[in-house]
Amino acid sequence: MENGMDSPRGNAGSTDPDSMPADLSEALKLATKESHELAENSEFMRNFQKGQVTRDQFKLLLESLYFIYTALEEEIERNKDHPAFAPLYFPSELHRKEALEQDLEYFHGPGWRSRIECPRATGKYVSQIQEVGRREPELLVAHAYIRYMGDLSGGQVLKKVAQKALQLPSTGEGLAFFTFDRVTNATKFKQLYRSRMNTLEINRETKERVLDEANRAFLLNVEVFAELEQLKGQNQEHGVSMPADLSEALKLATKESHELAENSEFMRNFQKGQVTRGSVQAVTGISVLHLHGAGRGDREEQGSPGLRPSLLPLRAAPERGPGAGSGIFPRARLEEPHRVSEGHREICVPDPGGGAQGTRAPRGPRLHQVHGRPVWGAGTEEGGPESIAAAQHGRGARILHL
Template sequence: MTVLDVTVPFSTQIREASQAQHTEAENSTFMSDLLSGRLGVSAFRRYTEQLWFVYRALEGVTDTLAGDPVAAPFLRPELFRTSALERDLDHLHEGADWRSALRPLPATETYAARVLEVANGWPGGYVAHHYTRYLGDLSGGQVIRGIAEKTWGFAHKGDGVRFYVFDGIANPAAFKREYRALLDAVPVDGPERLRIVDECRRAFALNTALFADLAEATR
């Protein structure tokens, strides 16, 4: 049974307890091939398409959670990504009507459904998914942006990679420190913190499953 050390900041506990799952997701075949340039821009487009479903789930519930003491502090408009994803997809599809034809992969559907499930009954679980996505976008996501710009010729921080550009965050390092401080102060007890840690692991596993579906779809 996992036991959290109360002398260690909660943000550190989350990072350390989910490190194995995080590493597995980062080292998936799809992500490794994407970052190495072995995949074409069509694979990047497919990835962006699937992210759209996940972020619609994450951001479509913000009004519901706006008054919740656990989740509300994390609902920062400067993090919202859906409109940026839609701008990227308009560019990647060259203005075509992509919304009518787009469908989630099975793993994406499962992932988005889990986000909605916790958002509608367990705010701590929603925070776990919020953390794994947005802090990842501000960190490793910037590596993806740089490679996409270099490999497929997107303009620096331009259409196609807007998802990775946080115009409302002037100092990402300071913002991440503030975010971790919010995690450290989350108003829940030890057993609930253990549940949140477990949900972080699950969130990374859902990402790994999504990458596996993408690998299959891009063969």
């Protein structure tokens, strides 16, 4: 075969014919040890195993795998009755083409077929599989073995890595390739597959050619991984493609700035409980978000209230009375009591400072419901739920101190 790799075992794996195990599965494991490690230790796979894989890289991998498995499964169908392959025909349990189509549609959308192309190294791999299937079907077992057994072994580790690194749904979208619904026990199925391999009626010369072909397949995988790593560099140079979904695009685009905010000194200290009254007062004094209605006309037109920031001049309470706030949030109140207009009926914010309108000292903060929404308010008799009811009916309420 004209592929430039006629003697792969001489470079990436050698087995003394006299010491070759009798079982084909054991002989394959031994003969491909070096080329297998070469593929696993490629830069692309090392980074993947560390979780250093981007969404674009993962899509490129899935695209390459789609072309590879399309070719492999076409040749398997062509040779499913061949005596050197028939015992290994498990289409419902193993075939991956349909799963890859699901994943590509998840990442690219319904028009995914027009958006993918076969890279050079992947095309070389595909051509080798087609050559074997059409001219030397007795060697097809080598390609099926390294692909499907690998998917049921290390592939399950990569599934978890990809799900975490790319923040993919726990329900499995985007990871169908790694999911074998018809294989209930991977370990037992691999044992069955290997035992079937050992029943293949092939002579010693054919067996050696199978070992050579398996090494060749691993080396072709190494070339595919090297090209994917190269394409990664090109993508970084020309910018990363934006996901079609706005939510996904926002998650991807804000990843670094999100981490920057989370890792700020203030937030790191806050998460450790190292926060003072003054620092929280400074933050809460900047702005308080509250729900509001945009007026009856806007409410009917838009169907829901909006959000807007309200700048409130806060100051710490001069003394700590019954029910005063504790913990990291200080007790503070507005300089002047305010009333909630009818356009702001979604918030109950009574003034529990005592004195005004006969309200009593708070009994402690409580969580109230306003139009089905939770509102943190003071638990006074006159300044609590009754003021909420007043707000709901448009009568207004005093604004709650924190």
